[in-house]
Amino acid sequence: MKTAKATRVFFTVVFVIIFLVLLWEGYKWMGQQNDDHWPGTNFGLPIATNDTIMPHFVDVVGELTAEIRDGRSSMPMYAFLLKKAWFTFQEAAIGFILGLTIGMGLAVLMSRWKISERGLLPWINVSQTIPLIALAPVVVTWGRNQGLPDLFSISLISTYLTFFPVAVSGLRGLQSPDAAHVELMHSYAASWRTTLFKLRLPAARPYLFPALKLAGSLSIVGAIVGEISIGRKTGLGRAILEYALRYAIFPERLYASVIGAAFLGLMVFGMINLAERFFMRRTREVAS
Amino acid sequence: MSEKNAVSINDVDKIFNETRDDEVTALSNIDLTIKEGEFVSLIGPSGCGKSTLLRLIGDLLEPTQGSVEVFGKSAHQARIDQDYGMVFQHAGLFDWRRVSANIELPLELHGWSKSDRATRSQEMLDLVKLPDFGGYYPRQLSGGMQQRVSIARALSFKPKLLLMDEPFGALDEMTREHMQIELLRIWEETGTTVVFVTHSIPEAAFLSNRVVVLSPRPGQVHSVIDVDLGQRTESTRQDPKFFAAATEIREALRAVEEQE
Numbered sequence: 001m002k003t004a005k006a007t008r009v010f011f012t013v014v015f016v017i018i019f020l021v022l023l024w025e026g027y028k029w030m031g032q033q034n035d036d037h038w039p040g041t042n043f044g045l046p047i048a049t050n051d052t053i054m055p056h057f058v059d060v061v062g063e064l065t066a067e068i069r070d071g072r073s074s075m076p077m078y079a080f081l082l083k084k085a086w087f088t089f090q091e092a093a094i095g096f097i098l099g100l101t102i103g104m105g106l107a108v109l110m111s112r113w114k115i116s117e118r119g120l121l122p123w124i125n126v127s128q129t130i131p132l133i134a135l136a137p138v139v140v141t142w143g144r145n146q147g148l149p150d151l152f153s154i155s156l157i158s159t160y161l162t163f164f165p166v167a168v169s170g171l172r173g174l175q176s177p178d179a180a181h182v183e184l185m186h187s188y189a190a191s192w193r194t195t196l197f198k199l200r201l202p203a204a205r206p207y208l209f210p211a212l213k214l215a216g217s218l219s220i221v222g223a224i225v226g227e228i229s230i231g232r233k234t235g236l237g238r239a240i241l242e243y244a245l246r247y248a249i250f251p252e253r254l255y256a257s258v259i260g261a262a263f264l265g266l267m268v269f270g271m272i273n274l275a276e277r278f279f280m281r282r283t284r285e286v287a288s
Numbered sequence: 289m290s291e292k293n294a295v296s297i298n299d300v301d302k303i304f305n306e307t308r309d310d311e312v313t314a315l316s317n318i319d320l321t322i323k324e325g326e327f328v329s330l331i332g333p334s335g336c337g338k339s340t341l342l343r344l345i346g347d348l349l350e351p352t353q354g355s356v357e358v359f360g361k362s363a364h365q366a367r368i369d370q371d372y373g374m375v376f377q378h379a380g381l382f383d384w385r386r387v388s389a390n391i392e393l394p395l396e397l398h399g400w401s402k403s404d405r406a407t408r409s410q411e412m413l414d415l416v417k418l419p420d421f422g423g424y425y426p427r428q429l430s431g432g433m434q435q436r437v438s439i440a441r442a443l444s445f446k447p448k449l450l451l452m453d454e455p456f457g458a459l460d461e462m463t464r465e466h467m468q469i470e471l472l473r474i475w476e477e478t479g480t481t482v483v484f485v486t487h488s489i490p491e492a493a494f495l496s497n498r499v500v501v502l503s504p505r506p507g508q509v510h511s512v513i514d515v516d517l518g519q520r521t522e523s524t525r526q527d528p529k530f531f532a533a534a535t536e537i538r539e540a541l542r543a544v545e546e547q548e
Contacts, residue, residue, distance in 0.1 A: 180378060188397050189367055202382070205384075
């Protein structure tokens with residue numbers, strides 16, 4: 001049963017990738033046949049199909065194995081990207097853990113006192129309307145003044161994105177138990193703390209994990225945006241920025257680095273999925 | 289049945305949202321005494337405050353005026369001392385806990401050891417006739433079985449008082465009648481005092497020693513009807529004495545309606 005499911009997922013993924021590659025190459029072929037116009041019309045295509053704008057898929061994949069220079073040494077592109085991704089992953093992981101802690105802390109606080117929900121929730125919502133690009137330099141400047149390493153400042157930017165879904169969904173989850181469940185705990189003369197650990201937190205799990213998946217992806221986005229706006233010498237964000245500047249010469253490299261970023265996002269997503277399986281294994285047994 | 293009082297409610301009023309525009313007097317001038325070992329039903333049209341009264345006994349709500357005593361102490365102290373167990377209309381089991389872990393929840397909160405908990409939950413599963421279902425999850429059980437588990441959970445720490453809020457209200461008729469017989473058997477085996485909220489006339493007639501008929505807006509005790517059907521079995525449902533009791537309750541409820 002389980003292997004059948006895994007096989008199904010595997011083939012779905014392969015199928016989707018093949019579909020996307022065919023779409024990409026088909027569009028490119030069509031554009032090149034008709035000089036970047038929709039066939040039989042004068043309407044131009046929204047995206048040009050030359051090798052600079054849309055390199056062939058095989059060239060992008062080929063670029064991943066090409067040797068490139070990194071400082072004085074030389075290594076294949078994929079190894080270079082992995083090295084960069086490792087830095088970004090560390091920043092994102094710290095940001096994610098901080099975001100999870102702060103988000104859950106806020107959710108618990110808001111579920112404990114109605115007044116703190118009324119006081120905090122609007123500000124939590126407003127916080128996400130500030131553009132990240134505007135916020136990043138402020139955080140970095142502040143961090144450097146405090147003598148904090150840039151890695152930590154980037155993590156804070158990541159935290160800023162991740163705490164939000166955790167706080168909002170966490171609050172919903174903590175408030176999800178029925179009135180009867182809460183009354184039951186009350187009838188046992190259970191303290192607020194006991195009710196939190198025996199009832200509210202377990203009940204919040206189905207609300208929390210979808211939010212954590214979102215937060216995981218956002219933590220990578222935050223780290224990459226943070227790297228780009230800080231100008232840190234390491235990390236995927238830096239690699240993407242550099243290849244974007246040299247796009248005219250090596251378009252494949254930018255695409256390769258974007259694939260690297262997507263891969264990192266998938267890794268994090270997978271890790272959170274595993275955590276979900278572990279923490280919700282009991283409820284899963286029933287569902288299957 | 290002893291002569292000691294399990295519950296004594298003295299001149300209780302309950303007003304919700306006092307001094308606000310949406311102020312509601314849920315209960316007014318309630319006087320009621322329940323003896324140890326008694327099975328008392330609270331019945332009345334919706335909005336008569338029967339659930340509210342049950343929650344006052346359980347100290348899940350506080351009276352606006354008057355006092356509620358449970359086993360000679362304040363309702364609050366009785367709740368702290370865990371003198372009662374509670375069963376709700378919906379079983380209210382925790383989905384993420386196995387049936388046995390659900391039954392053990394109150395024991396866990398009372399700091400029982402793991403092996404004591406396991407022994408007791410098995411005893412309770414035997415009591416509610418689900419001896420082999422400890423390892424299941426609530427959602428794998430039927431509504432009636434879930435309600436049995438809920439009763440097992442309420443009785444797991446052997447409280448002297450069982451508060452039941454329309455516990456069989458969500459069950460189909462046949463399951464409901466089986467559960468009534470089961471409940472009477474458990475009541476006899478454990479000697480627990482039961483306060484039972486229902487809106488079903490035959491249910492109240494079949495189960496109770498006394499039926500308290502409440503009238504709504506504000507909730508007041510309209511009448512108290514004594515029922516004595518002796519040892520009850522399925523055939524009691526065809527007994528003229530059962531019909532007589534049901535008729536008496538029905539007439540009281542009609543009188544309540546006309547009063548409005």
